[in-house]
Amino acid sequence: MADDCILITGAAGFIASHCVVALAEAGYNVIAMENSKSTKNFAFQQINKILGWEVKPCRCDMLNYDEIVQIFERYKITTVIHLAAMKGVSESMNYPIECYRNNLVSTLNLLEVMRLYGVKNLIFSSSCAIYGNQVEMPVHETALPRSISNVYGKSKLFIEEILSDLSRSDKEFKITILRYFNPVGAHSSGLIGEDPKRKQISFLTLLGQAALDEKKNLSLFGSSNIRDFVHVMDVAEAHIAAVKSLKSNESFKVFNIGSGIGISLLELIKVFEHINHVKISYTLKERRVGEIEAIIADTTLAETELGWKSNRSVEEMCADSWKWMKYCSNNF
Numbered sequence: 324m325a326d327d328c329i330l331i332t333g334a335a336g337f338i339a340s341h342c343v344v345a346l347a348e349a350g351y352n353v354i355a356m357e358n359s360k361s362t363k364n365f366a367f368q369q370i371n372k373i374l375g376w377e378v379k380p381c382r383c384d385m386l387n388y389d390e391i392v393q394i395f396e397r398y399k400i401t402t403v404i405h406l407a408a409m410k411g412v413s414e415s416m417n418y419p420i421e422c423y424r425n426n427l428v429s430t431l432n433l434l435e436v437m438r439l440y441g442v443k444n445l446i447f448s449s450s451c452a453i454y455g456n457q458v459e460m461p462v463h464e465t466a467l468p469r470s471i472s473n474v475y476g477k478s479k480l481f482i483e484e485i486l487s488d489l490s491r492s493d494k495e496f497k498i499t500i501l502r503y504f505n506p507v508g509a510h511s512s513g514l515i516g517e518d519p520k521r522k523q524i525s526f527l528t529l530l531g532q533a534a535l536d537e538k539k540n541l542s543l544f545g546s547s548n549i550r551d552f553v554h555v556m557d558v559a560e561a562h563i564a565a566v567k568s569l570k571s572n573e574s575f576k577v578f579n580i581g582s583g584i585g586i587s588l589l590e591l592i593k594v595f596e597h598i599n600h601v602k603i604s605y606t607l608k609e610r611r612v613g614e615i616e617a618i619i620a621d622t623t624l625a626e627t628e629l630g631w632k633s634n635r636s637v638e639e640m641c642a643d644s645w646k647w648m649k650y651c652s653n654n655f
Contacts, residue, residue, distance in 0.1 A: 327402060327566070328351075330356055330403045330404070331355055331356065331406065332433070333358075333406040333408065334357045334366075335357045336406060337506070338448065338558055339406040341555045343355050347378055351566070353379065355378050357382060358407070366515065367380045372514055373515065385407055386424070386425065386429055388436065391436045401444060402442070402566060402569065403433065403437060404445075404446045404448070405448060407429060408448070409425040409426055409475070409478075410523075412523060413523055414523060416473055427481060438493070443493070444497050444569050444570065445486070446562060446569065447498065447500045447501070449500050450479050451505075451618055452471065453468050453471065454618065455470045460585070460617060464621075468480055472614075486498050486575070498576070499572060500578070501565060501580045502579050502620075503558055503581070504551040504580065505552045506525070507525050507528075507552050508554040508556065508641075509646065510643070510647070511646075513647050515647070516528075517555075519532060519651055526591065527552070528644065528648070530592060530644075533603045535649075537602075537604075541604065541605040542605070542606055542608055543589065543607050545609070545610030545614060545616070546589040548614065549616070549619065550617075551582055551585055556635065557634060561631045572628075578631075579620040580622075582620070583622040592605065595644075598642050599641060
């Protein structure tokens, strides 16, 4: 595995930082790439605390083709895990051009450089947002997109189409797409997790904020909305499974990455309160227009072909998320 040099884009992000830790601990040579304009050194410092050694961080604006070339010149990369993206749903709706430019142009630049340097193993971070509002549950990978309600989801779908076209035109490319459902939680050390200062955060991080601030009242839109929450470390481990199977896979594969279990937002609040011995104030409100009522993953394909399955419970998601939130509260 030491010969496998894996480039992870957006490495300081929520999911990516956990992937860096998981892959480094599994023995892979990890290159952690992040945009210097938007991220401080904090995430890398925390990653190194967990690992006990230093990963190789490198700064790169993926909208700049020449900067990506410099990375590939510097390192003998064998596989790319592409997670860097403008992820906020609300932000994508307010700034659609910026979202499309960031997510599409950066990916096209990356693909051109990969082709130039003969690096043709790619794992792409996609989302269940591409499914839109489905009728049948659980959702299988073959489900056709229906009424995608936000620009972020559309950008992910467009990139999936680009990658599909690329795999048909160049059979040497081995491309695996992982469609995440709702990654939550944090590393069990409590040293890395989702940035609570981001404009758009996961529901579990919102719960942590409400638990820390007794005066905060959480607005719960659509308490019966069903979601498939999956622990972020299970998601990270899915990337290890994807790397191992990448070279033997067909040229283009898509996998759902979720728990396969649906839980309502109200149920999640109750679990969070119980496991962490906290109280959360909330107000029930009507489901917002365009919001998906339910989404649950069919994970059969990932289990049978990747040999991957989520192992961590909802209780672990809540406990690890709370541990991270308390760490943030005490250190920032």
